[in-house]
Amino acid sequence: MTVRVAALGGSLLRPEVEDRQAWLRSLSESVRDITRRGIRLVLVVGGGAPAREGIQLAEPLIGEDVAALDRIGIAATRLNARIVSEAISCAGIEVPDTIPESIENALLLAAENAVVIMGGTVPGHTTDNVAIMMACALEADRCLIATNVSHVHSADPRNNPDAIRFEEMSHDELREIVGPPIHRSAGGSGVIDPIGADRARKAGLPLAVLDGRHMERLHACLCGEAFEGTNIEG
Ligand code: UTP
Secondary structure (H helix, E strand, O other): OOEEEEEEOHHHHOOOOOOHHHHHHHHHHHHHHHHHOOOEEEEEEOOHHHHHHHHHHHHHHHOOOHHHHHHHHHHHHHHHHHHHHHHHHHOOOOOOOOOOOOHHHHHHHHHHOOEEEEOOOOOOOOHHHHHHHHHHHOOOOOEEEEEOOOOEEOOOOOOOOOOOEEOEEOHHHHHHHHOOOOOOOOOOOOOOOHHHHHHHHHHOOOEEEEEOOOHHHHHHHHOOOOOOOEEEOO
């Protein structure tokens, strides 16, 4: 049985995304098509705007207790996971009522359900690492990281017009860009969580980074087809 795991960046649900309802509808159609092909899915949803807002609100009170701020971020990931889950369920696709809160519970649900939707688990990493942990545990052939940039770049393309974009790269090259596996702050977001990148490198798990706002790219990759984005392996 083929299983595909994707981290859906919370940025895909942010208010500045042009038509979030249309995106959620097309996600439901993609999930319907993929499950009809007999592919199982685990979608791990990021915290996006509620994570940023919650962490900003609490940070002046909480100060440097990163784990406390992480717990606020985790709550936001679960809120977004619930939104995605209800949207997909309303489209007539069977999803479990539960949003699993640990890898163990998510694996139990994945054994019995074609689609599992979850957010974060514990402090100290982001949903990218959660998705990579699930992909490793389920022996998926790769883990998708759907974000709001088209590719991994040599620098942030939003502030650096000369940034080089990669279609293909190795895990070692990715490590040069994301840095060592350290969780420095809550809500701080690079293209991929360095803790997840390190786990994927050690496990030899290929990663696919793509712009999830373009549902056709996300869908192609979830179907195991050629996709526009960065393929990281080797
Ligand atoms: P995200 O997974 O959304 O991380 O979790 P991100 O990369 O900062 O944000 P996006 O995907 O670009 O929107 C938000 C925050 O929640 C905490 C971390 O502080 C993370 O930065 N978190 C999340 C955890 O501590 N553990 C988890 O399992 C998930």
